[in-house]
Amino acid sequence: MLLAPCSLLPNATLQENIMSLTDAEKNRYARHFTLPEVGSEGQEKLKASSVLCIGTGGLGSPIALYLAAAGVGKIGLVDDDKVEASNLQRQIIHGESWIGKSKLDSAKSRLLETNPHIEVVTHHARFTAANAIEIAQDYDVIIDGTDNFPTRYLSNDVSFLLKKPNVYGSIFRFEGQMSVFAPHLGGPCYRCMLPEPPDPGSVPSCAEAGVLGVLPGIIGSLQAMEAIKLLLGAGKPPLGKLLHYDALNTEFRTFNLRKDPQCPLCGDNPTVTALIDYENFCGLTPPSTMTEITVTELRQKLDQGLDGILIDVRMQQEYDAARLEQSRHIPLPTIVNAASGLPKDQNLYIHCKGGVRSARACAQLADLGFTKLINIEGGLDAWREQIDPALPPA
Numbered sequence: 256m257l258l259a260p261c262s263l264l265p266n267a268t269l270q271e272n273i274m275s276l277t278d279a280e281k282n283r284y285a286r287h288f289t290l291p292e293v294g295s296e297g298q299e300k301l302k303a304s305s306v307l308c309i310g311t312g313g314l315g316s317p318i319a320l321y322l323a324a325a326g327v328g329k330i331g332l333v334d335d336d337k338v339e340a341s342n343l344q345r346q347i348i349h350g351e352s353w354i355g356k357s358k359l360d361s362a363k364s365r366l367l368e369t370n371p372h373i374e375v376v377t378h379h380a381r382f383t384a385a386n387a388i389e390i391a392q393d394y395d396v397i398i399d400g401t402d403n404f405p406t407r408y409l410s411n412d413v414s415f416l417l418k419k420p421n422v423y424g425s426i427f428r429f430e431g432q433m434s435v436f437a438p439h440l441g442g443p444c445y446r447c448m449l450p451e452p453p454d455p456g457s458v459p460s461c462a463e464a465g466v467l468g469v470l471p472g473i474i475g476s477l478q479a480m481e482a483i484k485l486l487l488g489a490g491k492p493p494l495g496k497l498l499h500y501d502a503l504n505t506e507f508r509t510f511n512l513r514k515d516p517q518c519p520l521c522g523d524n525p526t527v528t529a530l531i532d533y534e535n536f537c538g539l540t541p542p543s544t545m546t547e548i549t550v551t552e553l554r555q556k557l558d559q560g561l562d563g564i565l566i567d568v569r570m571q572q573e574y575d576a577a578r579l580e581q582s583r584h585i586p587l588p589t590i591v592n593a594a595s596g597l598p599k600d601q602n603l604y605i606h607c608k609g610g611v612r613s614a615r616a617c618a619q620l621a622d623l624g625f626t627k628l629i630n631i632e633g634g635l636d637a638w639r640e641q642i643d644p645a646l647p648p649a
């Protein structure tokens with residue numbers, strides 16, 4: 256595979272807009288100046304450059320913190336979540352006093368505390384096909400710190416269409432992987448590696464599978480390093496290489512990835528030439544047989560005597576910590592096996608923590624011929640917020 260010279264950056268504007276450093280900045284970045292790959296010129300390049308970090312969670316925390324500390328001039332953050340206590344074991348950019356508040360406000364405050372000489376731009380939204388181009392076009396490098404399939408494909412596609420490098424990272428329990436996808440510089444894209452998303456439900460989320468907090472710290476730090484190398488034009492980015500880390504056995508391995516001539520995005524006859532519906536592509540569109548009700552409606556129905564079965568699809572430890580008394584517990588990974596014991600002629604009211612996993616449970620049951628599926632919008636979080644604040648957090 257031919258690797259393009261990695262003085263990626265691309266835009267002539269970057270070269271023209273080199274910004275000189277103040278004395279305070281020169282002092283702050285002194286340890287970078289003695290590195291021949293950085294020096295004052297490299298530091299000025301970093302100051303003139305910009306990175307979009309999608310997500311401010313487990314991966315996004317170290318990514319954004321290290322980019323800020325290193326002096327990347329403009330850091331964009333995209334997220335629409337609030338800080339939760341159960342995030343803090345891995346999302347080290349956030350602290351106790353920010354629980355219940357916007358992740359973006361928390362992250363911005365922490366980044367500017369780390370380095371007041373940078374600009375932090377917050378995009379309070381979910382990163383979707385509707386806003387991705389508009390948000391991403393202003394940045395030199397895109398880093399996916401979200402770790403879910405729809406965003407991974409979206410981040411890959413938008414980066415390809417805008418000819419910007421996409422720094423990919425992914426974690427699962429004690430294992431993680433990282434690569435840089437940038438077909439315009441050489442090598443494959445994410446779709447070459449994984450043409451089809453896995454079946455929804457076949458890959459558990461962090462909430463279901465668990466993740467040791469240090470792991471996203473390691474993978475996110477690797478992503479931050481690759482972004483900085485790309486901005487500096489230092490070393491070689493892992494184009495066409497997938498780095499895999501196995502924490503339990505303390506092993507790093509590198510796999511070669513090949514560009515797929517049949518790739519629908521970067522192949523010889525592309526069929527994906529604009530952004531698509533990524534939820535749908537990943538099989539996450541709610542089934543047509545599913546309806547949704549609010550927690551207030553659920554409360555009324557429970558008060559009147561529920562005309563069906565209430566099912567909680569969260570994991571055991573979440574169920575043990577807090578639950579609705581009337582609920583029957585069927586964790587999402589077991590829902591297909593448990594389906595034979597469920598009646599098809601009764602309403603199945605399904606809830607989880609926030610409404611996403613329960614929608615996936617509905618989709619899996621719909622595939623098995625169930626039609627009376629009712630998803631509880633906002634799940635137990637909404638119940639706690641709107642009905643019963645005394646419900647313990649889970």
Ligand SMILES: [Zn+2]
Nearest residue numbers: 444447518521
């Ligand atoms: Zn491709």
